[in-house]
Amino acid sequence: MSGGVRLEGISKRFGAVRALDDVSLEVAPGELVALLGPSGCGKTTLLRSVAGLEQPDSGRILVGGKDVTGAPTRKRPIGMVFQSYALFPNMTLRGNVGFPLKVRGQAVDRIADRVEELLDLVHLTDQADRFPHQVSGGQQQRAALARALAPAPEVLLLDEPLSALDAMVRTRLRDEIRRIQQVVKITALYVTHDQAEAMAMADRVAVMNRGRMEQVAPPLELYDEPTTRFSAGFVGNRNALELPVTDGHVGFGGALRVAAPNGGSGRAVAFFRPEDVRFSANGHGHPAIVEGKMFQGSVTRLHLVVEAAGETARLYADLPSREAAPLPVGAEVRVFVDAANVRVFPVDG
Amino acid sequence: MVRVGWVGRIAFFAAIVAYIALPMTAVVLYSLSTRWTSNLLPDGYTLRHWREGLTETRLQQAVLRTTWMAAATLVLDVAIVVPAVYWQRVRNPRIRILTELSAAIPFVLPFVVIAFGILRLAGRYTPELLGTPWIILLGHAAIAFPFLYWAIDGAMAAAGISRLNEAAQTCGATPVQILRHVVFPNIGAGLATGGMLVFATSFGEFALVQILVGARFENVSLYSLNLLTETSSQYEKLAVLTVVVFVILFAISVAVVALNRGQAGRFLPGVRAAEGGRSE
Numbered sequence: 311m312s313g314g315v316r317l318e319g320i321s322k323r324f325g326a327v328r329a330l331d332d333v334s335l336e337v338a339p340g341e342l343v344a345l346l347g348p349s350g351c352g353k354t355t356l357l358r359s360v361a362g363l364e365q366p367d368s369g370r371i372l373v374g375g376k377d378v379t380g381a382p383t384r385k386r387p388i389g390m391v392f393q394s395y396a397l398f399p400n401m402t403l404r405g406n407v408g409f410p411l412k413v414r415g416q417a418v419d420r421i422a423d424r425v426e427e428l429l430d431l432v433h434l435t436d437q438a439d440r441f442p443h444q445v446s447g448g449q450q451q452r453a454a455l456a457r458a459l460a461p462a463p464e465v466l467l468l469d470e471p472l473s474a475l476d477a478m479v480r481t482r483l484r485d486e487i488r489r490i491q492q493v494v495k496i497t498a499l500y501v502t503h504d505q506a507e508a509m510a511m512a513d514r515v516a517v518m519n520r521g522r523m524e525q526v527a528p529p530l531e532l533y534d535e536p537t538t539r540f541s542a543g544f545v546g547n548r549n550a551l552e553l554p555v556t557d558g559h560v561g562f563g564g565a566l567r568v569a570a571p572n573g574g575s576g577r578a579v580a581f582f583r584p585e586d587v588r589f590s591a592n593g594h595g596h597p598a599i600v601e602g603k604m605f606q607g608s609v610t611r612l613h614l615v616v617e618a619a620g621e622t623a624r625l626y627a628d629l630p631s632r633e634a635a636p637l638p639v640g641a642e643v644r645v646f647v648d649a650a651n652v653r654v655f656p657v658d659g
Numbered sequence: 660m661v662r663v664g665w666v667g668r669i670a671f672f673a674a675i676v677a678y679i680a681l682p683m684t685a686v687v688l689y690s691l692s693t694r695w696t697s698n699l700l701p702d703g704y705t706l707r708h709w710r711e712g713l714t715e716t717r718l719q720q721a722v723l724r725t726t727w728m729a730a731a732t733l734v735l736d737v738a739i740v741v742p743a744v745y746w747q748r749v750r751n752p753r754i755r756i757l758t759e760l761s762a763a764i765p766f767v768l769p770f771v772v773i774a775f776g777i778l779r780l781a782g783r784y785t786p787e788l789l790g791t792p793w794i795i796l797l798g799h800a801a802i803a804f805p806f807l808y809w810a811i812d813g814a815m816a817a818a819g820i821s822r823l824n825e826a827a828q829t830c831g832a833t834p835v836q837i838l839r840h841v842v843f844p845n846i847g848a849g850l851a852t853g854g855m856l857v858f859a860t861s862f863g864e865f866a867l868v869q870i871l872v873g874a875r876f877e878n879v880s881l882y883s884l885n886l887l888t889e890t891s892s893q894y895e896k897l898a899v900l901t902v903v904v905f906v907i908l909f910a911i912s913v914a915v916v917a918l919n920r921g922q923a924g925r926f927l928p929g930v931r932a933a934e935g936g937r938s939e
Contacts, residue, residue, distance in 0.1 A: 362828075384829075384832060390829040392822065396825065398841055400841075412840075460830075
């Protein structure tokens with residue numbers, strides 16, 4: 311198994327922009343950690359810092375226990391997969407996969423054996439003698455993955471490797487990357503802005519925002535127990551309602567009543583997932599109007615309008631499609647949310 | 660919208676061909692003529708001028724001198740420009756303003772001014788170069804490099820060299836290995852086009868050679884001038900020389916085009932040819 315990665319207090323500025331602000335993270339050997347966040351949150355800068363393609367202003371980067379902070383990229387024990395594949399167009403897929411071994415001066419027969427092994431691992435043996443422009447995007451990305459793995463690096467860095475691919479290929483390749491990472495037992499850092507991708511692939515997800523680490527947790531924990539307002543809003547497509555704090559609680563009508571967070575101002579934000587909105591058949595709950603419906607297969611997402619704390623608010627609610635079918639647009643329903651499924655954060659939190 | 664019929668297209672194409680081919684045909688005919696003064700075609704034909712011209716040591720020496728000077732200029736420019744543009748693109752984009760300004764100089768300053776500038780500079784710092792072919796080499800490299808610079812810069816942009824460079828670095832390659840295995844093979848089209856222009860610029864250059872070294876380095880241009888100005892002007896031999904130079908440059912151009920045919924497209928970013936590539 312490969313070594314782990316330890317990032318200690320990494321900071322990086324680009325002019326006036328603070329791209330990374332005292333970021334620390336530890337990735338265990340063989341673990342896949344997804345760096346998740348919106349565009350500009352610093353996730354790619356952090357990955358490039360590990361690769362040595364960016365030099366942090368401060369902090370330390372350790373790979374396999376060795377400090378590589380000042381080491382040039384070529385001397386770091388890393389392999390990297392880029393969003394744009396970055397295969398060398400003048401080489402066949404075989405040539406691309408063998409390149410890291412060739413520049414290390416390895417023997418020709420040893421290179422040939424290793425390349426065959428990797429092409430087999432990524433199921434590209436039949437395409438080995440084609441040039442990158444002669445194969446599909448998914449095949450190019452698998453070749454890029456094989457190339458990154460060729461020198462048996464300590465850590466695999468993946469920079470949004472699936473974002474240039476269409477949806478079907480993306481799902482298939484996502485599973486394949488995870489399979490290969492587990493077969494090779496390599497430590498991996500995976501940058502993505504797609505939370506579904508992060509949740510599906512990673513052992514842990516590191517949520518980043520404005521150059522800082524918001525929360526690092528396994529997918530289920532992140533989904534159920536977001537610890538910051540940003541995590542709660544970014545992960546899980548939650549409803550977010552800003553409500554006044556009254557008697558130490560926030561809520562509206564009979565639909566919701568939750569204890570307000572400590573240190574909150576006069577208002578707080580309540581987050582809850584669409585699937586946690588319940589529909590009442592016995593007159594309890596809070597009235598809501600069905601404003602729209604979006605069929606999503608087994609569930610239908612309802613767009614609801616409610617009066618909350620004297621203001622009009624909009625909510626999403628997921629219902630099994632069979633139950634949602636009889637509800638026409640414009641229908642009045644009554645809804646409530648179990649307090650156990652609501653996370654409340656101060657407005658400025 | 661005005662539609663041009665096939666007759667119009669053929670006429671237009673024929674006019675272009677005539678415009679290009681007529682002068683060259685006239686020169687070839689003149690080199691083969693016994694005498695051509697008052698008729699539409701020569702009075703008679705002979706290979707005498709070709710025989711005399713091709714066996715004349717002075718002409719052979721001029722062509723040889725010009726060819727090696729052009730080749731040396733090309734090698735020097737490639738050796739300087741490719742690493743410089745690579746460096747500019749991947750390491751220090753801020754020097755672009757300087758390189759672009761340098762590339763503009765040969766276009767805004769007359770060669771005569773550049774030649775006197777080189778003379779003054781060499782006279783002050785490297786007087787030993789004065790009067791030698793080396794000073795011509797440096798001068799030619801300086802005036803021809805913009806052609807290579809723009810071609811290489813464009814080729815590197817099209818090939819996404821910055822991206823490939825990062826990928827090669829993560830593969831463990833050194834800068835020299837990146838230049839050799841990644842940069843050079845992926846800028847073939849630009850290298851060929853720019854290189855051809857550098858070669859042709861040096862091959863046909865006159866002002867710098869005349870001012871910097873003069874008769875001590877009689878290249879093709881200088882030899883042509885001498886044929887015109889000598890008391891017994893030898894226009895037929897000049898026609899032979901013109902055809903020889905044309906053939907050399909044309910052959911190089913054809914070779915470059917042939918070598919690059921179909922190559923440029925595959926270096927464009929995002930190109931994914933359908934031929935044979937099965938879908939995922």
